[in-house]
Amino acid sequence: MKIGNLEVLGNVFLAPMAGITDPPFRKTVQRFGISALWTEMISAEGLVRGGANFPTMNLEDHTVPTVFQICGKDPFVMAEAARIVEERGASAVDVNMGCPSRKVVKKGSGAALMRDLPLAASIVRAVRRSVTISLTVKIRSGWDESSQNAPELARLLESEGADAIVLHSRCRSRAHSGEASLQMIREVRNTVTIPVIGNGGIRSEEGATTMIADTRCDGVMVGRGALGRPWLPGRILQGLGHEVPFERRTVPLIDVVRDHFQFHLDWWDVRTSVRRMRKHWGWYSKGFPGGTEFRQSIFRENDPSRVISSAEDFFGKVVVS
Numbered sequence: 322m323k324i325g326n327l328e329v330l331g332n333v334f335l336a337p338m339a340g341i342t343d344p345p346f347r348k349t350v351q352r353f354g355i356s357a358l359w360t361e362m363i364s365a366e367g368l369v370r371g372g373a374n375f376p377t378m379n380l381e382d383h384t385v386p387t388v389f390q391i392c393g394k395d396p397f398v399m400a401e402a403a404r405i406v407e408e409r410g411a412s413a414v415d416v417n418m419g420c421p422s423r424k425v426v427k428k429g430s431g432a433a434l435m436r437d438l439p440l441a442a443s444i445v446r447a448v449r450r451s452v453t454i455s456l457t458v459k460i461r462s463g464w465d466e467s468s469q470n471a472p473e474l475a476r477l478l479e480s481e482g483a484d485a486i487v488l489h490s491r492c493r494s495r496a497h498s499g500e501a502s503l504q505m506i507r508e509v510r511n512t513v514t515i516p517v518i519g520n521g522g523i524r525s526e527e528g529a530t531t532m533i534a535d536t537r538c539d540g541v542m543v544g545r546g547a548l549g550r551p552w553l554p555g556r557i558l559q560g561l562g563h564e565v566p567f568e569r570r571t572v573p574l575i576d577v578v579r580d581h582f583q584f585h586l587d588w589w590d591v592r593t594s595v596r597r598m599r600k601h602w603g604w605y606s607k608g609f610p611g612g613t614e615f616r617q618s619i620f621r622e623n624d625p626s627r628v629i630s631s632a633e634d635f636f637g638k639v640v641v642s
């Protein structure tokens with residue numbers, strides 16, 4: 322699939338998730354196959370001011386293109402932030418027009434831009450002028466149920482130079498709950514000529530193939546479906562007929578979680594690694610008998626070797642297939 326001048330293998334993407342899609346998680350997903358990774362959102366103001374440290378921008382060991390997502394509302398600042406991420410090795414820059422968080426929309430950024438089309442247009446115009454890498458915009462279906470303006474916005478952003486639209490097909494007022502609208506993805510697909518990447522509610526290979534078949538979207542983006550199942554995007558890619566680096570269908574789960582934890586330890590200090598990995602233990606152990614007791618015990622551990630031996634005892638011989 323081509324996004325502007327960026328050629329990617331296949332059409333399955335990892336969604337930006339603040340606090341989650343850090344380099345260790347991206348590396349874990351990448352092993353199983355993914356067309357491109359997204360960073361979590363990066364504050365354009367913070368980046369331009371230069372004081373903030375953004376570990377998410379590190380691309381060590383990344384073997385697939387990584388799209389850096391920036392969030393803000395000032396066209397000049399967004400353009401400068403885009404220039405910085407291009408310099409830092411981003412394969413493309415993505416503008417966040419979908420974040421529903423009160424803190425973000427109160428400042429006029431994220432999903433608030435869906436209510437200010439002239440400003441949304443001038444941000445994309447300014448970013449387009451400041452970089453040569455591809456430019457994508459992640460939007461929602463609209464602000465709320467009564468203002469679902471994704472098709473109109475997508476057309477405008479295309480005319481300002483966006484190379485692809487990522488559509489999280491839920492409105493801002495629904496945050497992350499409820500069904501994503503396939504109909505809205507279809508409408509946006511029929512409105513623009515640039516690629517449309519559908520997002521929202523994909524939890525299985527079937528979910529992805531249904532979204533593509535029903536909407537004719539060009540690609541799919543997986544968010545929470547990859548939590549505790551970092552192999553899901555790769556499985557979807559394989560199902561769609563693309564080659565993936567990790568061909569084995571069956572993998573011991575303990576190998577996956579051990580490596581994931583090791584990536585944390587390579588990346589963060591020990592205390593931060595143990596703490597940040599806790600949410601992942603929760604997702605990996607979801608649905609397993611004895612999961613509650615496992616979580617209670619592993620959440621108390623602070624010593625990495627005890628964390629690993631607790632995980633070895635719990636996941637035992639479970640195989641991912």
Ligand SMILES: Cc1cc2nc3c(=O)[nH]c(=O)nc-3n(C[C@H](O)[C@H](O)[C@H](O)COP(=O)(O)O)c2cc1C
Nearest residue numbers: 336337338339361362459489521522523543544545
């Ligand atoms: C914890 C969390 C953090 C998120 N952070 C971001 C973000 O930084 N930028 C963004 O555009 N979307 C963010 N999202 C939204 C996801 O990228 C995605 O659009 C949403 O989860 C819907 O996809 P899903 O149903 O596959 O999870 C976040 C979602 C979650 C659950």
